[in-house]
Amino acid sequence: MSEVIEVSSDWLALREPEDARARSRDLALEAAALLEPGPIVIHDLGSGTGSMMRWLAPKLPGPQTWVLHDWNATLIARAARAGATDREGRPVAIRTRSGELAHLGSEHLDGAALVTASALLDVLTSREVGAVTDACVAVGRPVLLSLSVTGQVRLDPGDPRDDAFEAAFNAHQRRRAGARRLVGPTGVALARRRFLAAGWKVRTAATPWRLGDHDRPLLDEWFSGWCDAALEEQADLRADGAAYRALRSSQSRRGALSAEVAHADLLAWP
Template sequence: MSAVIPVSVDWLSLREPADVHARSRALAVQAGRMLRGPVTVHDLGSGTGSMMRWCAPLLPAPQTWVLHDWNEDLLQHAVAASARDASGSSVTVRTRVGELGRLDAEGIAGASLVTASALLDVLSAAEVEAIVTACVQAGVPALFSLSVTGSVRIDPADPRDGLFEAAFNDHQRRTADGRRLLGPDAVTVAADLFRAAGWSVQFAESPWRLGADRASLISEWIDGWLGAAVDQEPSLREPAGEYALVRAAQCDAGRLQVTVQHADLLAWPATLQPGGGP
């Protein structure tokens, strides 16, 4: 199994402000109420450390973050960027390079919390199950943010929106390198696995709401959205090209608004309570 996710520093930097606004602060605060310092957080698919920078101020101090990613270059960017806990102190950062789909309880031994952002939907069912099983066996609560749900709203609407959305969602569920990806089903699959283990689960919506102030992100997102749709359905190439020109003109004029739905998930064992630890 391989959970290699091709992303760039530029893309992660471009999307970080939108991610910050979208993630559920309430779920992160609730997770923090289960913990007592010192806190050790294992962040999966860390990239450049966006989740750490956002979440650390919401958790008790002192903190150590263990960042897991397959891409060592991205992790070096994460180490170079500072993150501070609720007391204003810098967090300690460690890194681990490896395949996320092979995570087990030993890999998160000593963790207080496991986090991930924009990860579950690019994994297979077996990889999500491995992550959930590791959390359950280690008794570590999990906070997974920004899993796509498959729903997109674009204003002004276009009759072709649904066509590209359906093709994109099929692409998210494609088989890649022998792995059948979960795409928009991932967050539900993870929640069901936690519930089957007797854990409590709570959801929160975490949509991107992109307007004229996020024009660069809208442009990049539409390009990737259409590219995935065409990759899934090559017959859409010509209409996608026409559609892209229309959307680019609207974006340049500041008239385009995009809402990309995501879901955040917090899961915890019966031994922990949101009001104050075990």
């Protein structure tokens, strides 16, 4: 198996409420309007613990069957146990599949009425983005891809070091992970180009996280990971890294730090 990005279930649980707030409800409702009447099958790629299913299923008619795709069988088993309900409050049926997205083909999206993913595009390679978009185009059903990182971060109060850390983090997002070269913040633009080249319609929406004292555990965990990645990528930031981290930690403890972390949602349909 090629090297993949490890994601902990604790991190997924911590971010789920903010993910739910940030996702585009307008694009979700537009996706719902594109569905044909009757039972629907939704394929969720990189499903993790099922947060996309729990957020989207109540906005869609039923009966619904969700097919959860993830390389991590432990995470998707947890998602299947948690379950979800449709717009009428009925439990959705759940199937699970474990596999790498580089090998995704239209045959793996059997019966799809809708294909979804969340927080996925930025951790794929260009080949994997191509496999996903090609498979979706082949089945000819709407695609809703949410919460892809696009690279921009705004911290308040600002600091002269913010831009250097942002640039280093974004470079880390485009790093080579084993044999895989990640697309990082360019993932949404790459997917958009591929769908448009196939003659599809595409809409995007800005879906930023807005973090502050109301969700300080997520703010602190996000900042720690963001800072760690930047320091790993660019060694010359380390001399001032401890002071920068200490300043931001102090601001957070006093409720004086907020962050806006840019993401985007994408809806594509034939």
